[in-house]
Amino acid sequence: MRAGRFLSFEGIDGAGKSSHIEWLAGWLRARGREVLVTREPGGTELAERLRELVLHQGMDALTEALLVFAARRDHLVTRIEPALAAGAVVLCDRFTDATFAYQGAGRGFDLGVLATLESWVQQGRQPDLTVWFDLPPAVAAARRAAVRAPDRFESQDEAFFERVRAGYARRAEADPGRFAILDAAATPEAVRVQLEAVLESRGPW
Ligand SMILES: Nc1ncnc2c1ncn2[C@@H]1O[C@H](COP(=O)(O)OP(=O)(O)O)[C@@H](O)[C@H]1O
Numbered sequence: 001m002r003a004g005r006f007l008s009f010e011g012i013d014g015a016g017k018s019s020h021i022e023w024l025a026g027w028l029r030a031r032g033r034e035v036l037v038t039r040e041p042g043g044t045e046l047a048e049r050l051r052e053l054v055l056h057q058g059m060d061a062l063t064e065a066l067l068v069f070a071a072r073r074d075h076l077v078t079r080i081e082p083a084l085a086a087g088a089v090v091l092c093d094r095f096t097d098a099t100f101a102y103q104g105a106g107r108g109f110d111l112g113v114l115a116t117l118e119s120w121v122q123q124g125r126q127p128d129l130t131v132w133f134d135l136p137p138a139v140a141a142a143r144r145a146a147v148r149a150p151d152r153f154e155s156q157d158e159a160f161f162e163r164v165r166a167g168y169a170r171r172a173e174a175d176p177g178r179f180a181i182l183d184a185a186a187t188p189e190a191v192r193v194q195l196e197a198v199l200e201s202r203g204p205w
Pocket residue numbers: 011012013014015016017018019020133143144146147184185186187188189191
């Protein structure tokens with residue numbers, strides 16, 4: 001049995017993550033892999049209920065951080081770890097880098113507390129590969145404006161998303177071997193070419 005592989009997609013809202021995750025699942029399945037496509041906050045019945053609160057209920061930053069990590073714990077123990085143990089590839093739309101980017105950099109929450117929660121909840125588990133769809137917040141904002149009613153985070157101003165982007169950059173600098181950075185401002189086709197090149201370089205699958 002091939003070993004399980006844990007991949008996460010990251011980037012500010014509108015970067016293009018959702019536009020590529022199902023394509024990547026198909027690319028991996030075509031190579032004979034079982035694939036679990038999931039997301040955070042969410043991925044289990046309990047975590048999806050916590051997601052609704054986090055996305056739509058006003059709350060302070062510690063409450064928000066505790067809820068996203070509570071959702072993550074349930075997601076890890078009931079879905080991600082069993083799938084990895086069974087040799088699947090787990091494709092997760094967002095994971096803990098989003099917490100450091102949004103609650104840490106965006107909302108200014110204590111990064112030391114987030115690191116402690118990360119350690120308690122994940123017990124050393126990290127994605128093997130994180131694909132960061134990087135782009136200027138103004139480009140992402142233009143894309144979001146065209147399609148959807150904003151949630152609590154998407155309605156934040158450009159300065160917030162500049163902080164979020166910088167938060168992702170700090171996580172990538174701290175763990176360069178785990179991150180692959182895409183120019184997500186390119187056309188969808190060009191982003192896909194970049195994504196496939198990353199996957200080819202990280203194989204065999
Ligand atoms: N490379 C791209 N160029 C232009 N528009 C894009 C690109 N990638 C995605 N979009 C559009 O931007 C919007 C947000 O894309 P989405 O995949 O939902 O982003 P995310 O999941 O990162 O929030 C969608 O309307 C999508 O069609």
